[in-house]
Amino acid sequence: MEKSPSKLVPALIGGCVMGVLSSIPYINMGNCLCCMWVLLGGGVGAFFYWRQLPPGTEFSAGDGAIVGLLSGIFGALLSTFLVSFFMAIVGSGSVQDFLTGILESQSDLSPEAEDLLDELSDQEFLSPIFILIYLFFALIIDAVFGTLGGILGAAIFRKRGTPQEPTQTQGNA
């Protein structure tokens, strides 16, 4: 029985794509378009996994999902690190602008919500609390959308004529 290729390296590549694109100021706005960079990272991971497969080997959606999930976890860790790095270099002005943008877009936001955003805006953004909150949110979002990206990648990259998974037709549930 042939051993399946490692998922770690493709996931690291996908995670790097996801993490870098999600953290560079302005380019990271692409995530506002249905988490584009996160989906792309999961898809890139799936693509590199597919390239490692021997010819004629089936690329199952499950493998795509696992590669996408791992890419999401790596991407979240990398983007948290890079966001902290960029904030250390350029300052937290861009984050404050972003929060102000949210505040302005939510024109009818309650005074309490405005206070919360004001409190956040006054925070030191390189504080461990901010980094932990960012990491927590990024882990949830990147894991969910990275998995989706991996599954869609598996759906796109499977070869024509590649043996499909056996279809069971014993009736609906």
Next chain:
Amino acid sequence: MQVMTKSSTTGDKSSRIDSKRKITVYATVLSLTLLWCVLFMSVPFLAEGNPLARKLAAVISLFFSFVCHQAAERSFHLMGHPFAVCIRCSSIYVGFLLGVILYPFIRNWNDRSLPPRKILWIGMLPTALEMGVFRLLLNVPDPFFRSLSGLILGAVVSLYTIPGLFSAFHIHQSA
């Protein structure tokens, strides 16, 4: 004969385990998708509530700011407050939820293969058209087409997600 009986018993047992696992995966996906939709739709209601609820609304808005531009003029409003995500994102998520709910009726529950690739392209087409034609070329905001295209995209993606997750959890047998 004894060997056959033993193997069919093992097959039944494995099939039962698979069936349970499949239901667990499906129920988890359904619950999480429902939670996701309730979260972004709850913001207008929470914004009308007590101070704690309003703070919660702000935290939820902050969470969804990771995935959406949240422009108020391009979002659905309830009671004067926008949802936590824009019209397109709301429609994609609701479409995904509908797809998950209807999945057992649309596809063979025991089929864990992915649908053909062309269905994915067809599902993406309305959103690509809406973004390309209405948004970039004509610059005419069309909330109806935006929601419709988002609903289609979300529903189509769910048709790939569920068999993908069944496959990820090594659900092989028919239940």
